[in-house]
Amino acid sequence: MKKNLILACAGLALFAWVVTKIGWHEMLRQLEAVRMALPVIVALSFLRLVLQTRSWAAALRAEGIHASIGELMGVRLASQGMGYITPLGAAVSEPMKIRLMGGRHAGSAAVGTLVDTGAYWFASALFGTLACISAGLLIAHGRRMTIVLASLACSFVIGLFLIARPKPLLTPVARALKSRAPGWLNKSAQVETAIRQFSLRHPAAIRKMFWLDIGCQALLAAEVIAVFWVLGIAFNAGTLLALEAANRGLKMLTGWMPGRIGADEGVTAGAFAALGLSSASGLALALTRRTRDLLACAAGFCWLAWELRKSTSKEAALCRL
Numbered sequence: 001m002k003k004n005l006i007l008a009c010a011g012l013a014l015f016a017w018v019v020t021k022i023g024w025h026e027m028l029r030q031l032e033a034v035r036m037a038l039p040v041i042v043a044l045s046f047l048r049l050v051l052q053t054r055s056w057a058a059a060l061r062a063e064g065i066h067a068s069i070g071e072l073m074g075v076r077l078a079s080q081g082m083g084y085i086t087p088l089g090a091a092v093s094e095p096m097k098i099r100l101m102g103g104r105h106a107g108s109a110a111v112g113t114l115v116d117t118g119a120y121w122f123a124s125a126l127f128g129t130l131a132c133i134s135a136g137l138l139i140a141h142g143r144r145m146t147i148v149l150a151s152l153a154c155s156f157v158i159g160l161f162l163i164a165r166p167k168p169l170l171t172p173v174a175r176a177l178k179s180r181a182p183g184w185l186n187k188s189a190q191v192e193t194a195i196r197q198f199s200l201r202h203p204a205a206i207r208k209m210f211w212l213d214i215g216c217q218a219l220l221a222a223e224v225i226a227v228f229w230v231l232g233i234a235f236n237a238g239t240l241l242a243l244e245a246a247n248r249g250l251k252m253l254t255g256w257m258p259g260r261i262g263a264d265e266g267v268t269a270g271a272f273a274a275l276g277l278s279s280a281s282g283l284a285l286a287l288t289r290r291t292r293d294l295l296a297c298a299a300g301f302c303w304l305a306w307e308l309r310k311s312t313s314k315e316a317a318l319c320r321l
Contacts, residue, residue, distance in 0.1 A: 022269060022280050030231070030284035037230040038288055041223050045292050048219040049073060055212040056116040060101070062202040063108035067101065074307070075100045077300030084297055087258050111194045116209065118195065122163045123213035128248040129156040134241035152249045166199075168192045220244065227285045239275055246271035264290060 053072045060067060075097055083093030094117060101109040132153035162169075170189040174181045199206045221240050228235045250260065250267040265286040272282030 022283055030278070030280045031287060034227055034230055034281075034284040034288055037226045038291060040226040041288055041292050042295065044219050044222050044226065045296065048216045049076065049296075051212045051215050051219070052076065052116075052120065055119065055209040056113065058205045058208050058212075059112040059116040059119075059198075060109065062198070062205040063112040065101070065108055065112060072101075074300070074303035077296055078304040079300070081297035081300035081304075084293060085258050110191055111198065114191070114195055115198045118163050119206065119209040120213045120216065122160060123210060123217055124248060125156040125159040125163070127214075127217040128245060129153055129160070131241040131245035131248065132156065134238045135245040137238065149245070152245065152252075155252065156248075166196055168196050217244075220247075223289065224285065227281070227288060231281055231284070233277060233281060239277075242275060243268075243271055 050069070050073075053069055053076060056072055056076070057067065057069060060072075079093040079096040079100065082096055083090060086092050094113065097113050098110045101113065132149050136149045136153075168189065170185065170192050174185050174189040177185070221244060224240055224243055225235070227233075246267055250263060265283050268286040269279040269282040272285075273279040
């Protein structure tokens with residue numbers, strides 16, 4: 001808890017520094033202009049949530065688990081909200097999704113959930129690689145920027161290889177250790193094997209998930225378009241891709257920060273400045289997305305509180321019987 005508070009305070013200090021450099025008056029002026037884009041971004045985010053949930057539902061259905069879209073949306077919002085406010089969010093949100101979808105089908109829920117996450121990461125890394133190439137053509141005027149973009153693109157390519165690799169990585173390690181292998185490693189190797197075999201067992205589901213996740217990447221780019229349109233900023237495909245490269249690189253490097261406070265604002269403002277755009281507009285985009293994320297967190301926590309209340313009421317009713 002103390003560590004989380006320290007990280008949050010550091011993020012707020014970074015945010016204050018970014019705003020001070022840009023100017024409070026300029027930031028407020030841009031926020032006043034960009035507020036019209038917030039409903040559009042919320043609508044695009046909801047549509048992306050629907051596509052992500054349909055992809056997850058396809059993975060779970062292939063594993064024999066049938067759940068309503070509404071329930072899965074609630075689970076996703078609750079787990080993502082918890083991951084948003086804690087360091088190393090993915091390490092919190094993914095296990096939480098599996099626990100909330102567990103029960104008698106815990107193993108199948110884990111496979112379906114992790115396959116869905118891997119498919120989304122694959123689509124994101126594919127889009128990120130293209131974005132890095134576009135950014136390199138636009139802003140890589142110096143050797144240092146070229147090295148940064150090349151390193152980021154290489155990390156995306158390595159991620160694509162690891163996700164698409166048909167052979168498991170943990171099974172050889174577990175076999176090499178034999179009896180000395182810890183139980184969690186053997187269990188993880190079994191789950192990874194099932195995940196790697198998913199595409200062979202359910203190719204149609206993988207294709208559906210891939211295209212749904214590609215649609216999610218397009219919706220993320222549409223959020224930037226909405227802000228550009230409201231602010232009256234001219235743009236092209238190269239500019240959008242370059243900004244998405246910065247956004248994905250930011251998420252990779254700052255995933256350990258709760259909410260990425262300060263980092264989102266600083267990197268987005270810097271990316272706008274590097275593209276010859278107003279850094280205040282970049283800050284406005286980051287703050288609009290943060291508002292969207294906070295609304296999603298609130299919705300997820302409300303759903304979780306409602307589900308916990310229902311479970312408590314059922315247990316109380318059974319006790320009275």
